[in-house]
Amino acid sequence: MQKRLKKTYKFAIKTSLYITLFLTLLSSVFLYVLHSINIAYIVSFALITYILSFIIIQYRVERFIYRRVKKIYDDLTLLESTSLSKQPITTDMATLTEEIDKYARDKKLEIETLKVREEYRKEFLGNVSHELKTPLFTVQGYLLTLLDGAIDDKNVSEKYLNRANKGLERLIYIVKDLDMITKLEVGDLSLNLETFNIVELVQSVFDLLEMKASKKKITLMFDMDYNSPVYVNADKERIQQVLTNLIVNSIKYGREKGTTEVSIENLIKNKVIIRVTDNGEGISDTNLPRLFERFFRVDKSGSRKEGGSGLGLSIVKHIIEAHEEKIYVESELDVGSEFSFTLEKAK
Known part of the structure; x- marks a missing residue:
């Protein structure tokens, strides 16, 4: 009572x-x-x-x-x-009213969440459809042209087959990324943790992307000379993928004759933070909250010309979170962007 x-x-x-x-x-x-x-x-x-x-x-x-x-x-x-x-x-009417109000608030929140998810689902399906149909129609167009008689012309057939093959490679790239992000989201992708030198890994990514950067005359550089190795404990292959995606993005959206700079700093006793900074076009505040969504593109027309699956940053976020670490982004329009993530320092 x-x-x-x-x-x-x-x-x-x-x-x-x-x-x-x-x-x-x-x-x-x-x-x-x-x-x-x-x-x-x-x-x-x-x-x-x-x-x-x-x-x-x-x-x-x-x-x-x-x-x-x-x-x-x-x-x-x-x-x-x-x-x-x-x-x-x-x-008791006061108690009943309180319980009904709480139930109504919970249901309202649940309905709003479902509406947001439904909008996200529709947008996601639309993006998947768009990303897949572009290379599919391209491949189909080249193959139909060949079937209509162009196959008899050796020069034309070889050129069209090469272009069709590039379209298929893009399809495979998108499907692989979708498969990876699905495994990351459901926790089905196991990490192979090992100790390695993060400075050496960054340099290998620089070497890999040097040709791509040189096309826009972008300089890939460290913020300082790292004469001593910095050892971290992580999945080397996945962290290489993270660095590659971030540096490729900095090249893609970077200014011609610009720079992409990587710094490695001690954050706390057992953590390091890796920063990838560019002086490119930057990202607006309205786009920052959605930056790590699947298929979200800041500049849809420009980024599609550059290629990519539109899943790179989403995969980066999931890989870092799979390591139970954090990823951050700071950006200002016409100034540049900085992506940073933490890793466990090896003992």
């Missing part, structure tokens, strides 16, 4: 008091007319009337409210099994 009187008890007490006063006064008037007022009789009558009135009113009110409240509980239980159905049914 609650510490304070139930509101239904207060109602029954007051109502019983009113009925008692009314009936007592009525009986007093009646006895006065008969000239035979008996105080003991009046008090007994008032007491009995009060007790009986309280019991009847309280019972009726409890049953009246209970039936309607139970119907509300039953209706809510039909919608979904919630904590509401696990609690005893209360007839």
Whole structure:
């Protein structure tokens, strides 16, 4: 029982008091007319009337409210099994109102979340469809041209077959990335943790992308000379993929004759932070929150010309999170961007 009187008890007490006063006064008037007022009789009558009135009113009110409240509980239980159905049914209207309000707020939040997910699903399916149909139609166009007779011309057939092969390579690239990100999201991709020199790995990525950077006259560089190795404990192959994706993006969106700089700093005792900084076009504040979404592109037209699956940053984020580490991004339009992520320092 609650510490304070139930509101239904207060109602029954007051109502019983009113009925008692009314009936007592009525009986007093009646006895006065008969000239035979008996105080003991009046008090007994008032007491009995009060007790009986309280019991009847309280019972009726409890049953009246209970039936309607139970119907509300039953209706809510039909919608979904919630904590509401696990609690005893209360007839206190304040408690009931609080529970119903909480249920309504939870449902509103759930509906809004489902709407956001539905929008994301539609956008994701649209993006997948767009990414896949472009190389598919390209390959189909070249093959149909060959079937229409161009295959007899050796020069044309060889050129078209090479272009069709590039379209298929792009399809395979997209499907592989989709497969990887799916495995990362469900935790199905195991990490092969090992100790390696992160400075050496960055340099190998620089060597790998040197030709790509030279086309835009972009310089790949460290922020300083790292004469001593910096050992980290991580999946070397996956971290190479992270560095490659970040540096490729810095080249893709970098200014001609610009720079891409990598720095490695001690963050805390057992952590290092790797920063990839460029002086490219930068990213607007409106695009930053969605930057790691699958297929999200800051500049859709420009990035498609550059190629890629549109999954690079999403894969980067999942790989870093699979290591139970953090990735950060800071950017300013027309100034540049900085992507940074943490790794466990080897003992």
